[in-house]
Amino acid sequence: MRTVVIEHLARVEGHGGITVELDGNTVGKVRFDVFEGARLLESLVRGKRYDEISPILSRICSICSAAHSLTSLKASENAFGVQISPQTELLRELLYQGESIQSHALHLFLLAVPDYLDLPSAIALAAIKPEAVKLGLRLKKLGNLLQETIGGRAVHPVNVVPGGFGTVPTVDQLIEVRNALIEGLKDADTTIDLIASLPPAEFCRCDTAFAALRSPNPDNYYAGDEAVVASNGDRSTMRAADYRKLANEQSVQHSHAKHSSFGGKPFMVGSLARLTVNPQRLTGKMAAAMERLQLHFPARNPMDNNKAQAVELVGDIERALQIIEQLLRDGIKDERPAEVHVRAGTGTAMTEAPRGLLIHSYTYDGEGRITAANVITPTALNAACIEMHLRRVVEQCAEGEEAVLEKRLQMTARAYDPCISCSVHLVRKL
Amino acid sequence: MSKPTVGIFGLTGCAGDQLVILNCEDQLLDLVSVIDIRDFLMASSGNDEVCPLDVAIVEGAVLSNRDAEKLRAIRNRSKFLVALGTCAVWGGVAAMDRGADRRKLLQEVYGETGLSYDSAAAQALHEVVKVDLNITGCPIEKDHFLSAIANLLIGNPPLYPEYPVCTECRMLENNCLLIERGQLCCGPITVAGCQARCPNLRVPCVGCRGPVVGDANPSSLLSAFEEKGFDRQAIAARLRTFAPQGGPQ
Numbered sequence: 011m012r013t014v015v016i017e018h019l020a021r022v023e024g025h026g027g028i029t030v031e032l033d034g035n036t037v038g039k040v041r042f043d044v045f046e047g048a049r050l051l052e053s054l055v056r057g058k059r060y061d062e063i064s065p066i067l068s069r070i071c072s073i074c075s076a077a078h079s080l081t082s083l084k085a086s087e088n089a090f091g092v093q094i095s096p097q098t099e100l101l102r103e104l105l106y107q108g109e110s111i112q113s114h115a116l117h118l119f120l121l122a123v124p125d126y127l128d129l130p131s132a133i134a135l136a137a138i139k140p141e142a143v144k145l146g147l148r149l150k151k152l153g154n155l156l157q158e159t160i161g162g163r164a165v166h167p168v169n170v171v172p173g174g175f176g177t178v179p180t181v182d183q184l185i186e187v188r189n190a191l192i193e194g195l196k197d198a199d200t201t202i203d204l205i206a207s208l209p210p211a212e213f214c215r216c217d218t219a220f221a222a223l224r225s226p227n228p229d230n231y232y233a234g235d236e237a238v239v240a241s242n243g244d245r246s247t248m249r250a251a252d253y254r255k256l257a258n259e260q261s262v263q264h265s266h267a268k269h270s271s272f273g274g275k276p277f278m279v280g281s282l283a284r285l286t287v288n289p290q291r292l293t294g295k296m297a298a299a300m301e302r303l304q305l306h307f308p309a310r311n312p313m314d315n316n317k318a319q320a321v322e323l324v325g326d327i328e329r330a331l332q333i334i335e336q337l338l339r340d341g342i343k344d345e346r347p348a349e350v351h352v353r354a355g356t357g358t359a360m361t362e363a364p365r366g367l368l369i370h371s372y373t374y375d376g377e378g379r380i381t382a383a384n385v386i387t388p389t390a391l392n393a394a395c396i397e398m399h400l401r402r403v404v405e406q407c408a409e410g411e412e413a414v415l416e417k418r419l420q421m422t423a424r425a426y427d428p429c430i431s432c433s434v435h436l437v438r439k440l
Numbered sequence: 441m442s443k444p445t446v447g448i449f450g451l452t453g454c455a456g457d458q459l460v461i462l463n464c465e466d467q468l469l470d471l472v473s474v475i476d477i478r479d480f481l482m483a484s485s486g487n488d489e490v491c492p493l494d495v496a497i498v499e500g501a502v503l504s505n506r507d508a509e510k511l512r513a514i515r516n517r518s519k520f521l522v523a524l525g526t527c528a529v530w531g532g533v534a535a536m537d538r539g540a541d542r543r544k545l546l547q548e549v550y551g552e553t554g555l556s557y558d559s560a561a562a563q564a565l566h567e568v569v570k571v572d573l574n575i576t577g578c579p580i581e582k583d584h585f586l587s588a589i590a591n592l593l594i595g596n597p598p599l600y601p602e603y604p605v606c607t608e609c610r611m612l613e614n615n616c617l618l619i620e621r622g623q624l625c626c627g628p629i630t631v632a633g634c635q636a637r638c639p640n641l642r643v644p645c646v647g648c649r650g651p652v653v654g655d656a657n658p659s660s661l662l663s664a665f666e667e668k669g670f671d672r673q674a675i676a677a678r679l680r681t682f683a684p685q686g687g688p689q
Contacts, residue, residue, distance in 0.1 A: 020485035023455045047452030047503030048559050049534035053545045059674070065646045066681065069533045072456030072579065120462065120483060130486025133472050143469070151465040162641050164463055165456045165579045166648070169641045176643035420485070431454050 011038070016416055019423060021121040021131070023073055024430025028419050030404050040401040042393055042423065046430050052383040060086050060352060060378045061172055067370070067385060068166050071432040073116065075166045076109040076157060077363035078370075078385075080232060083172055085370040089357025090378075092350050097343060098174040099233060100333050101160055105167065106231040106361070107330040108156025111194070112164070113364035114281070114319040114326070115153060117427045118205070119146025122316050125421045126208040142204055145197055149323065152194040156330060159183050173347030181342060188334045191327055198324045202299045205320045213418040214402035215310045217242060218395070219275050220283035221256065223362045225291075230329075231362040238287045239272050242308075245287075246272070250360040253369045257386045276394035279366025280427065281318035282309055296325045312399045315425045352378030363388055365427050389433035392426050444494035444593070447479035449514055451500030451507045452562075453532065456579035457525035458482050458499055464582055471586075474593060493518040495592060501527040501534055501562040508568050515569040522588065523565045526578040530650040530683035533578075535562035538684055573597065578648035578682055581633055601632040604652045605645050609636035617644050622668045626679060628661050650683040 016028040025045040031038030055066055064082040068075045080102050087094065094102075119142065120132040129135050136143040154164040159179050161167025169176045179187075219241035223234045237256060239246045248255055256272055277283075285292060285300075286307055292300060300306075303317040358371040366388030373382040403422050407415050450458055462483065464471065475495075479487040496518035502508050515521055526532045538561040546554035565571050575584050575598075584600060591598040601608075605627035609616075617623040617639050626647035627639055638645045665675045 018481055020481050020487070021483060023482065025450070045506060047507055047534075048546065048549070048554075048557060049452060049503065049562070050542075050545045050549060051533060053548060054534070054537055054540070058677075062646075062678065062681065065648070066533055066536075069454050069456075069578065072454040072459045075454070075456065116459075116462065124485075131480075131484035133477065133484065134486070136469055136472075140469070147465040147468060150463070154463055154465070162637060162643075165459055168638045168643055171643055176638070176641035 014412060014415060014419075016420060019420060019428075021124070022424060022428050022430060023071070024428070024433070026423075026428065026430045026433075028400060028423060030400070030415075030419070032404070037401060037404045040397055040404060042396045042400060044393070044430055044433055046433065052385055055380055055383050057379055060090070060350070060374060060380065063372070063380055063383070064170065064172075065166070065168075067383070070385060070387070071429050072165045073113050073429060074109070074363040074365060074368070074388075074432060076105050076161055076170075077231075077361060077368050079161075079167050079170050080105065081359050081361045081363075081368050081370045083170060084232075084359035084361065085357045085372045086172055086374075087350075087357065088359055089355050089372055089374050090350055090352055092173055092348050094174060094348050095345055097178070097337070097340075097345060098348070100337060101175060101178065102170070103230060103232045104330055104333045105157060105160040105170070107326045107333070108153050108160060110153070110231065110326045110364045111323060111330070112150050112153025112157060113427075114323050115146050115149035118201070118316060118319055118323075119143060119150070121427070122421075122424055123204075123208065125417070125424065126211060145200055145204070149194060149197050149201065152190050152197075152327075155190055156187055159187050171347050172350050174345060175347065178342055178344060181338065184334050184338055184342065188331065188338070191331045191334070194327045195324075195331075198327050201320055201323055202302050205317060206302050206304075211313045211421060212311045213313065213422055214399060214406045216399070216402045217308075217310060218312070218399075219272065219277035220286040221272065221277045221279050221367060221391070222283040222287035223360060223367060225288050225362075235360065237360060237367060239277055240283075240287050241273075241275065241277070250358045250369065253358060253360060253371060253386065256367075257369065257391065276398045277391070278312065278315075278395045278426075279388045279391050280315055281322050282312075282315040283366060284362060285318050285321060291325060295328060296321050299324045312422055313425045315427070319427070350378075352376070365389060365392075365429050365432070367391055387429070387432035389426070389429045392428065393433060396423055396426055396428065443474060443476040445491065446475045446477050446495045446497065447493045447514065447518070448477065448482070449479070449496065449498045449510070450482060451498065451511060451528070451565075452503040452534065453500030453525070453527040455482060455499070457528075457577075460579045460582055461585060464586065467586060471589065475589065490517065495520045495522065497522045497524050498565060499524040499528050501531050501564060502560075502568050503534060503562050504558040504560060506558055511565060511568050520572045520592070521565075521569065522573045522575060523571045524575050524585070525580050526576050526648060526650050526682050527562075528565045529574045529576045531562045531564045532682055535564070535684045536677075536681050538562065575600070576631060576650050577633065584633060602652065602654075603632050604628050605630045605632050605634065605636050605639070605649070608632045608634070609639045612636055612640055614639055617642070618664070618668070624665065624668075624670055624675065624678060628664075629679060646681065647679060648682050651679070
């Protein structure tokens, strides 16, 4: 019996590791360990007023802070029956696109790509391919420009409030962002070339189930109320309010993240799942990008999630441009947030954070104070699937050195773009 | 002159302050040409986990024995330790109710399994080790990080505002959300440095940078809020959302 341990998984957000037990050729336990401390924020918000919830629960995760903020607001607004304006809906969607651009550029260029070239970091990458790192930083900056313009800050947006925005962007600001997005389209195109030029990476092949928000419009991360689980050609649909069917979680000893399955099978969420579930998105530049990357469905290699993020970078920039054109055409109005009238009840919201499905579900009393909060994050939903894929990697790694296996395990876990701070937030037992 | 050796670490938190470092897109490549980053797990897999460091930059709060041990080990190998962000400086959102029964909370979330988890009430870094510089903010402001590095390179401590967000807000000539709109704005008691980000967008300050040390007068502020009809307990809880009582020394 020998044990392969990756104590600190590097180039991911948060603190996790991997443990594999091997007995000759038999694979024993395979664990994705989560060491992140438990902050118990869902319990600590109990008794807080509705307008305090989003700034607190945004702090679950920095990279997905816009998604956490807006999913939180949407859950509260659903609980109170608040109708937001079409302009607010568009601006929120635009903020999601900005977050996705930042997050995907960060993950691809600073966290994932160095592996393909046997390098420890983007700093090392900059020494041999400075243009590649500068390209990634320009895209990251573009995403952050969008987040700052709409959200008021790149990390933990301050301008998003119940019912709408504190202050809407000016026409001049929107034009500045539009011009940056037009430049960004070229950078996204170059990104596809770069990702297509990387050495192939396939460490396991296996059937995988995928879950994502079914979007009413192409390229939508925010609007929508139904998730689809796609598995071997079957599609099951589920409304946000029934989220417990999806997040059918179990506590496990080695991890502060619970493990989710649907119909007894783990499933994957994130970019690859979104493209799989919403093939209607895949036209024009996105379809061409998929072809250049040789990304085909159903995907059976979890490393394809990196390619899917590159495809989404193209789609995000296109969609952000469309939204800005529409806002400029319709004329941006200096709207005040929709009024909130509190009432007792439960509200659930499901959106697509950069790393996949994100669910916030709250119960309020008649005074607008929260009595229960559940947050289910993409990395918590992915945890069981990460372990399944790690197991396949071990099984399909015929022989060779431990270093090869370790590298494959790390690259596979990293392809999920895990956000381990997020993963510790779970469904509370009721 | 040899480049100073630097380590960048995260304890328990959202990694937002490390993300702000990575968000210095225009400065990042210059930055790594003047400092030698030896240990930065979030950005590199080629780290030296034991070498002595001239500067350790640590974000997050201490929420477990594992965190505390890690922090002590970082302190032991570092000449100068920077607490980065509100969690590191004050405890942050995880510290908003340190009196809560953690066993009960853990059990609620994780069931019986939770009772075996290594978990303790959130502490700021200064409650566990000596801290040489505090850079507050949730997250920190990019400029504050860059000016800290620039100043440390020439051997000076950086200077940050010690006055409240209100001062910045007035300089921007905003209408007062507290006095003119009766909104619960934490600007009078929260330390400046953010250019009044929130009130400048007509959103009340939530106090994410932590309180002004020394000067602010919480009891007179409490009275001002009470005059506007806010409940004393709710105000006190709100003022403690990001920073429990007892701050950096």
